Amino acid sequence: xxxxxxxxxxxxxxxxxxxxxxxxxxxxxxxxxxxxxxxxxxxxxxxxxxxxxxxxxxxxxxxxxxxxxxxxxxxxxxxxxxxxxxxxxxxxxxxxxxxxxxxxxxxxxxxxxxxxxxxxxxxxxxxxxxxxxxxxxxxxxxxxxxxxxxxxxxxxxxxxxxxxxxxxxxxxxxxxxxxxxxxxxxxxxxxxxxxxxxxxxxxxxxxxxxxxxxxxxxxxxxxxxxxxxxxxxxxxxxxxxxxxxxxxxxxxxxxxxxxxxxxxxxxxxxxxxxxxxxxxxxxxxxxxxxxxxxxxxxxxxxxxxxxxxxxxxxxxxxxxxxxxxxxxxxxxxxxxxxxxxxxxxxxxxxxxxxxxxxxxxxxxxxxxxxxxxxxxxxxxxxxxxxxxxxxxxxxxxxxxxxxxxxxxxxxxxxxxxxxxxxxxxxxxxxxxxxxxxxxxxxxxxxxxxxxxxxxxxxxxxxxxxxxxxxxxxxxxxxx
Amino acid sequence: xxxxxxxxxxxxxxxxxxxxxxxxxxxxxxxxxxxxxxxxxxxxxxxxxxxxxxxxxxxxxxxxxxxxxxxxxxxxxxxxxxxxxxxxxxxxxxxxxxxxxxxxxxxxxxxxxxxxxxxxxxxxxxxxxxxxxxxxxxxxxxxxxxxxxxxxxxxxxxxxxxxxxxxxxxxxxxxxxxxxxxxxxxxxxxxxxxxxxxxxxxxxxxxxxxxxxxxxxxxxxxxxxxxxxxxxxxxxxxxxxxxxxxxxxxxxxxxxxxxxxxxxxxxxxxxxxxxxxxxxxxxxxxxxxxxxxxxxxxxxxxxxxxxxxxxxxxxxxxxxxxxxxxxxxxxxxxxxxxxxxxxxxxxxxxxxxxxxxxxxxxxxxxxxxxxxxxxxxxxxxxxxxxxxxxxxxxxxxxxxxxxxxxxxxxxxxxxxxxxxxxxxxxxxxxxxxxxxxxxxxxxxxxxxxxxxxxxxxxxxxxxxxxxxxxxxxxxxxxx
Numbered sequence: 001x002x003x004x005x006x007x008x009x010x011x012x013x014x015x016x017x018x019x020x021x022x023x024x025x026x027x028x029x030x031x032x033x034x035x036x037x038x039x040x041x042x043x044x045x046x047x048x049x050x051x052x053x054x055x056x057x058x059x060x061x062x063x064x065x066x067x068x069x070x071x072x073x074x075x076x077x078x079x080x081x082x083x084x085x086x087x088x089x090x091x092x093x094x095x096x097x098x099x100x101x102x103x104x105x106x107x108x109x110x111x112x113x114x115x116x117x118x119x120x121x122x123x124x125x126x127x128x129x130x131x132x133x134x135x136x137x138x139x140x141x142x143x144x145x146x147x148x149x150x151x152x153x154x155x156x157x158x159x160x161x162x163x164x165x166x167x168x169x170x171x172x173x174x175x176x177x178x179x180x181x182x183x184x185x186x187x188x189x190x191x192x193x194x195x196x197x198x199x200x201x202x203x204x205x206x207x208x209x210x211x212x213x214x215x216x217x218x219x220x221x222x223x224x225x226x227x228x229x230x231x232x233x234x235x236x237x238x239x240x241x242x243x244x245x246x247x248x249x250x251x252x253x254x255x256x257x258x259x260x261x262x263x264x265x266x267x268x269x270x271x272x273x274x275x276x277x278x279x280x281x282x283x284x285x286x287x288x289x290x291x292x293x294x295x296x297x298x299x300x301x302x303x304x305x306x307x308x309x310x311x312x313x314x315x316x317x318x319x320x321x322x323x324x325x326x327x328x329x330x331x332x333x334x335x336x337x338x339x340x341x342x343x344x345x346x347x348x349x350x351x352x353x354x355x356x357x358x359x360x361x362x363x364x365x366x367x368x369x370x371x372x373x374x375x376x377x378x379x380x381x382x383x384x385x386x387x388x389x390x391x392x393x394x395x396x397x398x399x400x401x402x403x404x405x406x407x408x409x410x411x412x413x414x415x416x417x418x419x420x421x422x423x424x425x426x427x428x429x430x431x432x433x434x435x436x437x438x439x440x441x442x443x444x445x446x447x448x449x450x451x452x453x454x455x456x457x458x459x460x461x462x463x464x465x466x467x468x469x470x471x472x473x474x475x476x477x478x479x
Numbered sequence: 480x481x482x483x484x485x486x487x488x489x490x491x492x493x494x495x496x497x498x499x500x501x502x503x504x505x506x507x508x509x510x511x512x513x514x515x516x517x518x519x520x521x522x523x524x525x526x527x528x529x530x531x532x533x534x535x536x537x538x539x540x541x542x543x544x545x546x547x548x549x550x551x552x553x554x555x556x557x558x559x560x561x562x563x564x565x566x567x568x569x570x571x572x573x574x575x576x577x578x579x580x581x582x583x584x585x586x587x588x589x590x591x592x593x594x595x596x597x598x599x600x601x602x603x604x605x606x607x608x609x610x611x612x613x614x615x616x617x618x619x620x621x622x623x624x625x626x627x628x629x630x631x632x633x634x635x636x637x638x639x640x641x642x643x644x645x646x647x648x649x650x651x652x653x654x655x656x657x658x659x660x661x662x663x664x665x666x667x668x669x670x671x672x673x674x675x676x677x678x679x680x681x682x683x684x685x686x687x688x689x690x691x692x693x694x695x696x697x698x699x700x701x702x703x704x705x706x707x708x709x710x711x712x713x714x715x716x717x718x719x720x721x722x723x724x725x726x727x728x729x730x731x732x733x734x735x736x737x738x739x740x741x742x743x744x745x746x747x748x749x750x751x752x753x754x755x756x757x758x759x760x761x762x763x764x765x766x767x768x769x770x771x772x773x774x775x776x777x778x779x780x781x782x783x784x785x786x787x788x789x790x791x792x793x794x795x796x797x798x799x800x801x802x803x804x805x806x807x808x809x810x811x812x813x814x815x816x817x818x819x820x821x822x823x824x825x826x827x828x829x830x831x832x833x834x835x836x837x838x839x840x841x842x843x844x845x846x847x848x849x850x851x852x853x854x855x856x857x858x859x860x861x862x863x864x865x866x867x868x869x870x871x872x873x874x875x876x877x878x879x880x881x882x883x884x885x886x887x888x889x890x891x892x893x894x895x896x897x898x899x900x901x902x903x904x905x906x907x908x909x910x911x912x913x914x915x916x917x918x919x920x921x922x923x924x925x926x927x928x929x930x931x932x933x934x935x936x937x938x939x940x941x942x943x944x945x946x947x948x949x950x951x952x953x954x955x956x957x958x
Contacts, residue, residue: 114833115832115833115834115870116868117869158675159679161673161675172679184928184931185926185928186928187925188926189926191904191905191906192828192829192830192831192872192905192909193829193831193869193870193871194640194649194829194867194909195908195909196637196639196686196908196911196913197686197906197907197913198688198912198913198925199683199684199685199687199933200686201925201929203678203679203682204678204683204932206679207675207677207679221869251595251702253773254774294731295733298774349671350672350674351670351671352593352671353593353595354593354594388672389700389702390595390596390672390700426671427671427673427674427676428676429674429675430671431673432675433675433677434676446680447664447668449664449665449666449940450668450680452663452664452940453683454677454678455939456935456936456938457932460931460934461928461932472677
């Protein structure tokens with residue numbers, strides 16, 4: 001980055017908010033995937049040339065104007081929790097790259113309590129949003145595992161889905177409006193809760209991962225803080241019967257707020273960790289349910305009947321309560337595991353109910369086969385944590401004893417898994433998004449015509465290609 | 480259309496399916512708005528040069544190839560029920576225009592009973608779809624007023640919303656996959672019920688009204704045919720209290736399958752027609768509720784409590800049952816009214832709960848003021864028939880005694896209403912779509928950046944501009 005670049009960005013946001021310290025640059029050098037954690041252990045690593053911190057929409061606009069004029073790549077950065085390489089300091093064809101940290105765009109911009117809508121600045125984190133809303137007795141109710149750090153704008157940009165999705169929906173469905181600064185103009189969308197005024201352009205920006213513009217405000221649906229919360233755990237003889245239980249619950253509607261099924265491998269480990277449950281339960285699969293909101297007794301009665309009919313047995317409140325306590329902790333254990341020589345990573349997909357078992361087997365086979373080819377043993381766990389009337393997600397955690405070069409060992413395994421997901425009819429990501437890690441597989445999911453649509457929007461909104469080069473649309477595509 | 484054009488299209492679909500008879504051309508000369516009905520009374524009218532009837536996706540593909548090669552405009556045509564001028568035989572810059580009638584693309588292509596998904600050919604009508612599904616004990620449950628004629632592809636292309644939307648959602652939310660033939664390539668989307676694999680490109684085609692491609696198949700969520708149906712009607716002292724009742728029901732969730740509130744003017748006319756209700760009820764506003772599916776008693780108890788708390792009084796099952804019997808009849812009365820010298824048209828919008836009364840007043844004022852300026856008296860009725868947690872739709876019916884040139888009288892009134900909707904923060908259409916009638920107002924809803932996104936997709940997929948010229952994106956835009 002040149003002195004002139006620095007001066008121009010300083011003019012846009014104030015000199016105090018163009019940070020070129022090593023610490024800031026390293027902290028913005030990537031996300032939180034296991035490869036990110038491993039790369040951060042290396043002495044040499046890529047980092048953005050500066051971290052730029054605008055305070056509001058107009059300063060974002062000013063930063064983009066500078067970046068276009070001077071040919072600087074811009075990586076929008078919210079909570080920094082991407083696990084798909086969406087935050088890599090990739091400069092593309094440009095001479096410099098900055099991380100555009102949006103954390104100063106924080107706060108409740110507007111609240112309409114009658115309509116149940118809140119406008120939140122994009123850099124507001126999950127806990128900040130809930131604190132602001134709780135002062136009005138309201139809740140957003142979006143709790144992905146990244147909740148502690150991730151931002152409202154990031155949830156929108158990555159099409160996040162939270163642990164309460166069975167009751168509150170994925171983040172996509174919570175968004176009723178959006179404000180975006182693109183390199184060639186601003187846009188504000190969302191006049192009404194339902195519309196037939198052409199295609200829903202909000203959906204162009206949900207999942208755009210910063211390649212079309214920088215989301216600066218998001219309008220979301222909010223609801224009263226639930227007064228009650230009821231837990232119930234269930235055990236099933238196997239994964240198949242557990243899936244059947246979840247399918248019945250999903251297709252009946254108005255079920256629990258949280259529902260998740262852990263397969264045999266995950267059940268055994270989780271219950272062993274908790275250390276409270278005997279061997280009988282640990283042998284099958286387990287389901288956690290949490291009910292919040294209206295009509296809990298009636299919902300629980302109906303859901304229980306469906307789960308029992310599918311072969312489930314209620315196992316009390318304990319395991320569900322334990323799950324809730326530790327539900328955001330998983331990702332933070334990986335560093336300790338890596339220290340102990342254990343490689344640990346997660347990945348996820350989704351498909352129809354009919355295809356769920358086929359897809360699960362394909363991914364498990366690819367994971368185990370991949371590590372086996374690298375001479376490593378692996379332990380694969382799977383859970384279903386997002387259900388829909390027509391299908392569900394699959395979330396995998398893999399542990400492997402990889403002695404040397406875990407990064408090098410993982411890359412071909414991950415590629416093998418992505419190939420398997422595509423071949424088995426799954427989506428390349430249910431809620432982690434595309435980033436750079438999944439970008440090479442996207443064309444197999446949406447086809448060449450789909451890639452051409454994305455590229456056409458990209459060319460129109462960001463003709464200089466400054467925004468997040470190589471995320472979603474691979475750099476080598478020359479549309 | 481030249482003889483060569485005719486021969487090329489005949490080669491694509493077979494000579495029997497290129498229809499140049501006057502009757503076919505007149506029947507495909509427009510949609511079903513009141514201006515359409517009036518225009519069809521004139522001796523001179525525009526009509527497409529031919530009606531082309533492909534039988535399946537590959538024939539649609541072949542037709543588009545011919546149209547691109549020979550410079551023929553193509554108007555995709557499903558049930559022909561557009562009320563926004565989406566079917567006008569507009570040739571744009573091309574020497575000929577054909578109506579691409581999709582009714583032969585009919586039937587159930589695939590059914591996955593476990594996942595609750597059906598793939599329907601785009602030209603399948605509402606009643607055909609329900610008949611095909613009912614053989615398997617299943618239902619789609621999408622009942623817009625156009626149900627008798629409109630097609631699955633049309634529902635998708637126009638972002639339809641049906642009378643059961645409170646329970647079954649708008650058509651947007653029922654779609655889980657789509658297959659489209661564009662002039663520059665095919666696309667098939669929808670690998671999973673939820674995804675974060677980039678922006679949801681299905682949403683680019685929902686609401687695209689045939690300007691990006693021709694939808695040939697739609698995958699939809701289906702559910703078991705409800706075993707029970709319960710009706711209940713309510714009366715409220717006024718519109719404000721009725722809206723408050725609907726808001727509580729929408730925000731609580733899991734309410735009735737159908738809910739609609741008629742204002743004082745509509746209540747008086749409807750009840751007078753039915754002829755069964757005394758003066759007391761006819762003086763306020765009325766709400767129809769219908770419950771289908773699971774847990775009716777419990778849902779009805781909760782909903783009743785909310786409606787009563789807002790000032791409602793139950794008025795038995797009668798009016799709701801009467802509404803159901805006549806619910807698709809409204810549009811077919813307009814011709815008789817026109818014969819009697821009464822102009823009758825409908826229009827609709829939506830906004831947040833907070834803004835609903837303001838928007839209603841603005842539209843009513845524009846309608847009455849507009850007709851008054853034309854020296855005509857008018858009667859305006861309004862109902863709310865699609866509710867969301869954050870807002871609702873408003874549907875207006877206007878009757879006016881216009882003696883001469885009703886078409887000429889209506890045009891400035893409609894423009895005044897559209898201006899009023901934009902100024903009052905509503906959407907230019909909640910479920911009728913854009914077509915050519917609303918296209919000049921779309922840029923005020925989605926902004927210049929929004930129009931540029933639509934134009935960029937259009938240029939990419941249809942560089943020759945053969946598809947439905949002037950619909951959604953006004954012809955005069957030269958992006």
